Amino acid sequence: xxxxxxxxxxxxxxxxxxxxxxxxxxxxxxxxxxxxxxxxxxxxxxxxxxxxxxxxxxxxxxxxxxxxxxxxxxxxxxxxxxxxxxxxxxxxxxxxxxxxxxxxx
Amino acid sequence: xxxxxxxxxxxxxxxxxxxxxxxxxxxxxxxxxxxxxxxxxxxxxxxxxxxxxxxxxxxxxxxxxxxxxxxxxxxxxxxxxxxxxxxxxxxxxxxxxxxxxxxxxxxxxxxxxxxxxxxxxxxxxxxxxxxxxxxxxxxxxxxxxxxxxxxxxxxxxxxxxxxxxxxxxxxxxxxxxxxxxxxxxxxxxxxxxxxxxxxxxxxxxxxxxxxxxxxxxxxxxxxxxxxxxxxxxxxxxxxxxxxxxxxxxxxxxxxxxxxxxxxxxxxxxxxxxxxxxxxxxxxxxxxxxxxxxxxxxxxxxxxxxxxxxxxxxx
Numbered sequence: 001x002x003x004x005x006x007x008x009x010x011x012x013x014x015x016x017x018x019x020x021x022x023x024x025x026x027x028x029x030x031x032x033x034x035x036x037x038x039x040x041x042x043x044x045x046x047x048x049x050x051x052x053x054x055x056x057x058x059x060x061x062x063x064x065x066x067x068x069x070x071x072x073x074x075x076x077x078x079x080x081x082x083x084x085x086x087x088x089x090x091x092x093x094x095x096x097x098x099x100x101x102x103x104x105x
Numbered sequence: 106x107x108x109x110x111x112x113x114x115x116x117x118x119x120x121x122x123x124x125x126x127x128x129x130x131x132x133x134x135x136x137x138x139x140x141x142x143x144x145x146x147x148x149x150x151x152x153x154x155x156x157x158x159x160x161x162x163x164x165x166x167x168x169x170x171x172x173x174x175x176x177x178x179x180x181x182x183x184x185x186x187x188x189x190x191x192x193x194x195x196x197x198x199x200x201x202x203x204x205x206x207x208x209x210x211x212x213x214x215x216x217x218x219x220x221x222x223x224x225x226x227x228x229x230x231x232x233x234x235x236x237x238x239x240x241x242x243x244x245x246x247x248x249x250x251x252x253x254x255x256x257x258x259x260x261x262x263x264x265x266x267x268x269x270x271x272x273x274x275x276x277x278x279x280x281x282x283x284x285x286x287x288x289x290x291x292x293x294x295x296x297x298x299x300x301x302x303x304x305x306x307x308x309x310x311x312x313x314x315x316x317x318x319x320x321x322x323x324x325x326x327x328x329x330x331x332x333x334x335x336x337x338x339x340x341x342x343x344x345x346x347x348x349x350x351x352x353x354x355x356x357x358x359x360x361x362x363x364x365x366x367x368x369x370x371x372x373x374x375x376x377x378x379x380x381x382x383x384x385x386x387x388x389x390x391x392x393x394x395x396x397x398x399x400x401x402x403x404x405x406x407x408x409x410x411x412x413x414x415x416x417x418x419x
Contacts, residue, residue, distance in 0.1 A: 008253055010279035011292035011310070017377065028291065028307075030236065064289055067238075067309070068140050075151075076134055090141065094287075102321060102328070 014060035019048065025058050029066045036066070044069050044084045106206045110179035111157035111170065119171070123164065130158040139238070152259075156204045159212075166212065169193040173211065185210050234299035234306035241310050243280060245317045245327070249349040249374055251282030256310065278310060283375035286314045286322055319347060325380025327373040332389045333357065348372045348382050355384060363388040 012018070026033055037053070039045050045065050047056035068090075069083040078086060112119050115129045136142060137151040144150070160166045173189050189211075241256055257275050276295065284290070289309050296306025320327050327349060337344055341359030345352050346369070353369065361367075365386045373380025393399045412419075 006255065006275060006277045008277040008279055009292055009295055010281070011290040011295070011308070013281055013284055014289045014291055015285065015376070030233075060289065064287075071140055072138070075138055076131075086141070098323070101316075102323075 014063055016059065018060045018063075019057040020059075020063060022053050022056050022058075025063060025066070028063055029070065031066070031070065038080060039066060039069065042080050042084050044080070044087060106183055106210065108174075108177045108179065108181045108183035109153075109157070109205060109207045110174065110177070111161055112174075113179050114153050114157040115161065119174075123162070126158070126161050130154065130162070152204075156208050159204070160208070165193055170211070183207065231301040231303045232299050233303040234297040236306040237296040237308045239308065239310050240313055241278070241280070242313045242315050243284075244315050245320055245322060245349060247280060248284050248286075248312070248314060248322075249282065251284075252280050253277050254280055258308070276308075280312070283325070283379075284312050285325055285374065285376075286312055288312050320349065322374065325374040325376050327380060327382040329382060329384050330387050331384045332387045333361070335388055335390055338362070338386060338388050346382075346384055349374070357386070361386055 020028060022033055022036060025036060033053070036045070040047065045058060045062040047062075048059050050056040065087055068087060069080070072078050072083045072086055073080070112121070115126065115133065117125055117129050121129070133154050134151070137144070137147050137154060139148045139151055142151075160170050169190050173186065177183065237258060239256060239258060241254060243252065243254060247254070255275050255277050257273055259273055276292075278290070278292070280290070289311055292308040292310065294305040295308035298305050314322055320329050322328070329347065331344070331346060333344060336342070338357060338361040339359070341357050341361065343354050343356045346355045348369065350372065353372065355367065355369065357367070358365075363386055367384045367386070369382040369384065371379045372382035391398070393402050
């Protein structure tokens with residue numbers, strides 16, 4: 001393929017302003033609502049707003065965590081609590097790495 | 106095409122037991138999983154591992170592979186010998202996703218959904234394309250101004266015979282200004298193509314920043330360590346500070362100390378709200394190289410005596 005055939009595509013940045021309803025989250029992550037409910041129950045993701053599932057609004061971090069939990073479950077055969085633990089530890093590790101690079105002279 | 110030594114990929118001996126193969130796979134899968142590993146080529150390694158395991162975990166496939174593999178080395182040129190699979194029933198099972206040409210030439214697959222998966226999926230006439238995940242490394246300048254960056258993706262394209270073949274495609278992706286590290290860009294329909302009327306998957310690109318010579322990012326904030334002289338700090342002089350948008354003037358507070366953190370409001374990454382830039386002062390003392398400089402230091406010691414180790418009780 002020649003360089004002139006390259007198409008430029010733009011997407012949506014899943015930033016802190018993005019909010020997903022339960023339905024939108026299911027569509028984005030290609031999962032069903034029961035699975036999200038289980039994830040909320042387990043504390044893998046938390047809705048930012050809303051008291052009941054129809055009112056729930058999730059942020060982009062929830063979307064990212066759900067997808068990671070799915071991949072960890074599928075690829076490494078960890079169960080849901082295990083995936084939740086791995087996600088929390090990975091987040092902590094990333095924070096530690098950031099601190100480490102910040103304190104490097 | 107190149108021959109792949111699946112035993113070498115998995116770091117096991119050719120006479121490893123099925124249990125050893127399983128254990129090696131599980132251990133390496135945890136090590137190279139792209140969500141867990143920090144290695145730059147983790148995705149590639151994880152895929153190679155999945156492919157090796159796909160063959161070696163199945164005694165029938167493994168025996169057929171062993172026959173082909175006898176006397177061959179990793180990376181050497183390879184063409185499947187005719188009738189190499191006589192006596193083996195290898196095509197009863199439908200297997201998945203974007204494995205290497207080497208794998209496809211031996212075990213020919215049908216497209217599946219899960220790109221990072223090592224589990225096979227059963228085939229159905231209508232297949233939704235799989236979502237794809239990729240990381241892109243950009244400079245802080247590109248994050249600040251926005252940019253367009255080419256990204257190479259491996260994908261299992263599907264031809265009319267529904268056979269999967271591994272192809273590389275290049276996409277030019279628009280990176281909007283102000284994108285933060287760790288954020289995802291979702292490109293609907295830019296994942297792997299579907300088949301039989303199934304839609305394309307989506308592409309998710311994770312943003313990572315390359316290390317910068319001067320700045321580092323903390324969310325939308327930018328942090329800069331700024332060297333200043335003792336007199337600039339003591340007298341509260343105005344100094345020139347680099348920011349991602351160019352140079353700005355900053356008036357130091359009088360008697361500023363090393364480590365003191367000053368904020369340049371809204372000089373960080375753009376956004377709603379924009380990030381700030383933090384300037385952390387580092388005081389650099391000039392060396393006393395001449396008699397005159399030494400005399401000045403002695404004069405300072407007399408005029409403003411000070412014990413910086415007071416808190417240590419010394």
